Amino acid sequence: MGDVTRREALGSAALGLGGAALAASASGPAAAQDAPRPLAFAGNHTPKPLRFDPAKLTGLSERLITSHWENNYQGSVRGLNTIETRLAAAMADPGFPTVVYAGLKREELHRTGSVVLHELYFDGLGGNGEAAGSVREALAAAYGSFDAWEAEFRRTAMSLAGGSGWCVLTWNPHTRSLHNYWAWDHMHGAVAGVPLIALDMYEHSYHMDYGSAAARYVDAFMVNLDWEVIDARFAAAMD
Incomplete structure (x- = not known):
C-alpha cells in the first residue's frame, strides 16, 4: 500500500x-x-x-x-x-x-x-461509466438528482485524498436508504450495509498514474464504472 x-x-x-x-x-x-x-x-x-x-x-x-x-x-x-x-x-x-x-x-x-x-x-470496473437501471433512479430519488449524488460521492472520496481509506456507496437495509460512506480503513463500514460501489482512495490505487492528483484518478474511476454490475448488486440487495 x-x-x-x-x-x-x-x-x-x-x-x-x-x-x-x-x-x-x-x-x-x-x-x-x-x-x-x-x-x-x-x-x-x-x-x-x-x-x-x-x-x-x-x-x-x-x-x-x-x-x-x-x-x-x-x-x-x-x-x-x-x-x-x-x-x-x-x-x-x-x-x-x-x-x-x-x-x-x-x-x-x-x-x-x-x-x-x-x-x-x-x-465494478470495465464499463463505460454511463449510469442506468433502477439504481440510477434510486440515487436520484435519494439525493434529489443523480448529479447531486455523484457530487457528494466525489466529495466524500476527496475527503480521503492524500491519506487512506475507501468511499463506499452503500445500501443500508436497516434504514432502507442509500448513502455514500467514508471509511478510514478496511474495517469501517455501516452495520448491515451492502456495498454497491467501492472506491479505493489509498495512494497505491492511483499514485503510479497521477501522483498526488487524486481528483483526476476519481474522474478516471467514474468513467470506467460498469453500472450493469452496480445495478445487479442493488437488485440483489433489495431482494
Missing part, C-alpha cells in the same frame, strides 16, 4: 507475535497443522481474476491496475490465509496468550475487509 502506515506496522507486529507464540507452543500447533481445519479457519482463499482487460480501461494504466491487483489485493488474500491458519493453531493451544489472539482477530478483520473491498472495486 505504498508507504508503511501505523496500521500496517501494527498488523505486521500481530503476525510476528502470533508466529512467535505459536512457535513457542509444544504439541498444540503441530497437531493443529495435521488435523483438518474448520471452515472458519480454512485459510484457502484464492485471488479472484480480473473480469476485464486492464489494458483497455480509460485513464487507468495497465501497469497501475496490474500492480494493484497483484501486490495489494493478492497480498491481502495471502495475509488472510496466514491469519486463519494461525487462528486455528491458536485455538488448539489452551495456553495461547489472549493479548496475542486479540491482535490476530484484529488483523483477521482488517484482511477480510481488504479482500472484500478490493474485489468489489475491481469487479
Whole structure:
C-alpha cells in the first residue's frame, strides 16, 4: 500500500507475535497443522481474476491496475490465509496468550475487509461509466438528482485524498436508504450495509498514474464504472 502506515506496522507486529507464540507452543500447533481445519479457519482463499482487460480501461494504466491487483489485493488474500491458519493453531493451544489472539482477530478483520473491498472495486470496473437501471433512479430519488449524488460521492472520496481509506456507496437495509460512506480503513463500514460501489482512495490505487492528483484518478474511476454490475448488486440487495 505504498508507504508503511501505523496500521500496517501494527498488523505486521500481530503476525510476528502470533508466529512467535505459536512457535513457542509444544504439541498444540503441530497437531493443529495435521488435523483438518474448520471452515472458519480454512485459510484457502484464492485471488479472484480480473473480469476485464486492464489494458483497455480509460485513464487507468495497465501497469497501475496490474500492480494493484497483484501486490495489494493478492497480498491481502495471502495475509488472510496466514491469519486463519494461525487462528486455528491458536485455538488448539489452551495456553495461547489472549493479548496475542486479540491482535490476530484484529488483523483477521482488517484482511477480510481488504479482500472484500478490493474485489468489489475491481469487479465494478470495465464499463463505460454511463449510469442506468433502477439504481440510477434510486440515487436520484435519494439525493434529489443523480448529479447531486455523484457530487457528494466525489466529495466524500476527496475527503480521503492524500491519506487512506475507501468511499463506499452503500445500501443500508436497516434504514432502507442509500448513502455514500467514508471509511478510514478496511474495517469501517455501516452495520448491515451492502456495498454497491467501492472506491479505493489509498495512494497505491492511483499514485503510479497521477501522483498526488487524486481528483483526476476519481474522474478516471467514474468513467470506467460498469453500472450493469452496480445495478445487479442493488437488485440483489433489495431482494
